[in-house]
Amino acid sequence: MTDVFNFLSLPGAGSFLEIQRHFLERTLDMNAIRETLIAVGVVVGIILLVMLILHFRPKKPYVPQDWIFDAKQIRDLLGVALNQRAKIELHFSMEGEARRPALRCSAVALENGTILLEASGLASLSHKWQGRNVDCFFILRKQDSYAFYAFSTTIVEIRTLKEACLITVKVPEKIESRQKRSYLRIPPPEEYMLGAAVWRGLDMPESLERNDLALWPKPSRIWLPGMREEFTFRDISSGGLRLHLPRHILAEEMDFIHVSTQFIVMLDLWEPDKAQRLRFWLLCRMQSPVLDFETKGMDIGAQFLSWAKPAESGGSNLIWLKLASSGEVEPLGNWIMRRHLEFFRESEQSLSFAHRQTA
Incomplete structure (x- = not known):
């Protein structure tokens, strides 16, 4: 014990103890850092493992909520269409061919995984369409709405x-519920x-001139029924339209025909319910120009x-306006x-009258 006290009383002994204390503190700090790094490494490893599992796990395809896949529900909907004598519109189209006018049919029977459709007043339909795909649209009454x-x-x-x-088609594997009006296309009456x-x-x-019609050049093409028909309309919706250019x-x-080319269309429409004219100026982006091999024109x-x-x-x-959030021109969609x-009600009345005549 006397030796210890003698050592502590020696010159420089305090410095030695200070060094020893700093060494011990540094050692403890290194241990803490090592433990922290190990913990961080474990966490990072777990995150990477989870990311790898999620990356290689089979991804479920995105399925819109308004798609119906249930076979029974599909048959029930088609059964309701049959009971309501709903008109089913058939749209024929093939890649590289112009779209044919829609064919309106009546649902006649639903059996053996097929739907039998009747196209009244149609003298013939080429058998080349057998085995081809067709897009179908129909409307069902639901109390006060459709x-x-x-x-x-x-x-x-x-x-x-x-x-x-008589056209027999397969019962589809899915039906899309299309409540958005932008899906609804009609041949303009x-x-x-x-x-x-x-x-x-x-x-x-030019962009700066578009607010004042007085600054606009003359139109490139004009359509006036029975007078000057440099183009026609195949169909129109609240989100787009389809023009036909004759040969x-x-x-x-x-x-000027290139995909994504922009052009402007002015529509002059009549609203019979209000006995007034409706005019729309529509900035358009060109899509899918298709040559019609029969007429040599183009859609x-x-x-x-x-x-x-x-x-x-x-x-x-x-006044220029943006499209609605649904991607449509709302006033045009209303029209x-x-x-x-x-047209739907007129078809129903005609069908009801014909049914009474044959009853």
């Missing part, structure tokens, strides 16, 4: 009768189409990007819906 449905299927058989064609015009290429007004016009337009699809209406102040001023329901 529900829209669509499906794709295959034509099994085509039979020609004296005054009708000629009695409510007052005129239209197209601006494209160098005739397109004699197509040659002059080839330099051009277009998606709406924005739209304009006359300013309340009148004159030549326009299309009314025309579609009119």
